[in-house]
Amino acid sequence: MVSVKTEDEIRRISEASEIVARILNELTLNIKPGMSTEEINTMAEEKLRRHNAMPAFKGYRGYPASICVSINDEIVHGIPSPRRIIKEGDIVSLDFGVKLNGFFGDAAVTVPVSMVSELAVKLLQVTEEALYIGIKEAKVGNRLYDISGAIQNHAESNGFSVVRDFVGHGIGRALHEDPQIPNFGQRGKGIKLERGMVFAVEPMVNAGDYRIKIDQDGWTARTYDGSLSAHFEHTVMVDYEHGVVLSKVN
Ligand code: MF3
Numbered sequence: 001m002v003s004v005k006t007e008d009e010i011r012r013i014s015e016a017s018e019i020v021a022r023i024l025n026e027l028t029l030n031i032k033p034g035m036s037t038e039e040i041n042t043m044a045e046e047k048l049r050r051h052n053a054m055p056a057f058k059g060y061r062g063y064p065a066s067i068c069v070s071i072n073d074e075i076v077h078g079i080p081s082p083r084r085i086i087k088e089g090d091i092v093s094l095d096f097g098v099k100l101n102g103f104f105g106d107a108a109v110t111v112p113v114s115m116v117s118e119l120a121v122k123l124l125q126v127t128e129e130a131l132y133i134g135i136k137e138a139k140v141g142n143r144l145y146d147i148s149g150a151i152q153n154h155a156e157s158n159g160f161s162v163v164r165d166f167v168g169h170g171i172g173r174a175l176h177e178d179p180q181i182p183n184f185g186q187r188g189k190g191i192k193l194e195r196g197m198v199f200a201v202e203p204m205v206n207a208g209d210y211r212i213k214i215d216q217d218g219w220t221a222r223t224y225d226g227s228l229s230a231h232f233e234h235t236v237m238v239d240y241e242h243g244v245v246l247s248k249v250n
């Protein structure tokens with residue numbers, strides 16, 4: 001069942017989402033070559049405490065950290081480690097979620113570390129564009145897979161592929177609610193969108209093909225072919241004209 005949120009629920013999801021956005025912005029500005037991914041997790045946790053908010057991911061199905069940090073060919077769910085050092089030329093995906101007053105917010109960005117390859121620049125640009133193109137479709141009068149199809153079309157028409165194994169999701173009182181929101185699909189299909197539905201829209205785009213593999217740690221998802229992967233995500237409310245981004249700094 002896909003729920004339509006009340007104004008009060010939307011306010012609370014927005015508050016959680018704004019904290020996610022603020023912290024992601026700060027982390028983005030602080031990423032430096034030589035830093036470990038564990039240091040990023042520590043920074044995220046310090047910032048969370050100042051907002052009196054809880055990490056959404058820690059303990060979720062046994063996930064051991066507060067943020068996912070996924071580098072280069074890692075797609076999502078990279079576990080922070082003191083041994084994993086960020087270097088110049090890397091692209092670093094930060095996926096972060098917060099719980100505040102019983103409601104969740106969730107967002108992700110992929111950050112270039114100093115100079116990155118031309119291909120990496122294009123992959124980040126196309127993936128972020130795909131997110132905003134999807135958000136535009138999150139409007140009353142559309143169906144769910146209008147979002148999915150628009151994202152897929154933008155990624156594939158630029159020569160990239162969309163990951164099949166992970167999807168966006170409804171969000172609210174739980175981190176993952178109905179519906180699942182694939183980043184591929186047939187426009188015109190799926191449920192009718194209603195104002196006040198709240199979705200985490202999150203394209204994961206690979207420079208090569210869409211297949212993935214999971215590391216021995218049971219979490220880290222990486223591209224099967226070793227190609228680069230990018231991830232951008234916002235928590236979004238369905239509205240009349242277009243989706244409204246809630247995971248932004250007001
Ligand atoms: N942001 C991701 C999602 O929406 C990550 C959650 S998985 C976790 O599904 F285990 F890391 F929490």
Ligand code: CO
Pocket residue numbers: 106107168169200202233
């Ligand atoms: Co998510």
